[in-house]
């Protein structure tokens with residue numbers, strides 16, 4: 001899939017979820033390079049992809065890393081440079097793809113028999129972790145928030161049910177009540193962007209789930225690959241919170257709609273992040289970010 005087409009699919013949310021959009025963008029740039037695009041063409045394609053959605057930094061991080069690979073071979077002999085770029089790009093894409101399995105593996109390791117896990121939205125990392133735990137023979141239940149207005153929780157419920165996981169849908173506003181009355185033992189959520197202070201941007205409603213979890217004494221785990229770390233947040237930058245069309249929520253004439261797609265969960269409401277490298281308490285994010293993203297800063 002070329003860059004324009006990939007950007008269109010990311011924009012329309014046919015391809016969605018922070019990790020998937022990062023992989024789709026990297027693959028699209030790989031495709032451009034394979035078809036002989038010049039460095040300028042690749043830069044233009046990168047701009048189009050980067051702008052497809054604003055909140056998940058996995059997208060610009062992946063795009064910028066591909067450009068970094070391209071730039072670092074700019075002075076090589078063209079044929080040699082191209083082969084090296086494609087080799088490094090393939091390794092990068094495969095590391096992105098394996099980071100989800102590794103993060104999911106660590107997430108699955110947290111699941112014990114008798115767990116009741118609440119989740120929101122559709123995080124491929126969370127779903128993969130729960131499927132892995134199921135394959136390992138763990139006995140647990142899942143409550144999935146529907147995730148208005150685009151119902152990504154239904155995708156989660158379908159995927160988990162298809163893997164034989166005991167999953168129950170709840171309306172988003174039932175999260176606290178469910179924690180209090182159904183013995184929820186932990187919340188698993190995904191991430192679109194992770195800030196240096198350990199706070200996390202994810203699907204709108206995640207911060208309410210985390211606040212409810214705090215009130216109910218339920219630990220909150222954020223399953224995230226480190227490609228979602230936002231290195232510029234080390235200097236205080238934040239990402240734009242995507243606001244989507246009000247028509248996704250309501251068509252009542254004369255009534256305005258505010259439809260933010262993401263929110264920020266404070267670090268103090270996160271028990272731990274779980275990355276491809278294992279558990280990462282919010283207080284350790286800054287050090288991990290500096291270590292992983294030195295090339296960008």
Ligand code: RUB
Pocket residue numbers: 016017018019020056120121122123124125126152189190191192202203204223261
């Ligand atoms: C998806 C969403 C997911 C994260 C993590 O939002 O908020 O929780 O992207 O997903 P949208 P993953 O549906 O608006 O893209 O773990 O798959 O990267």
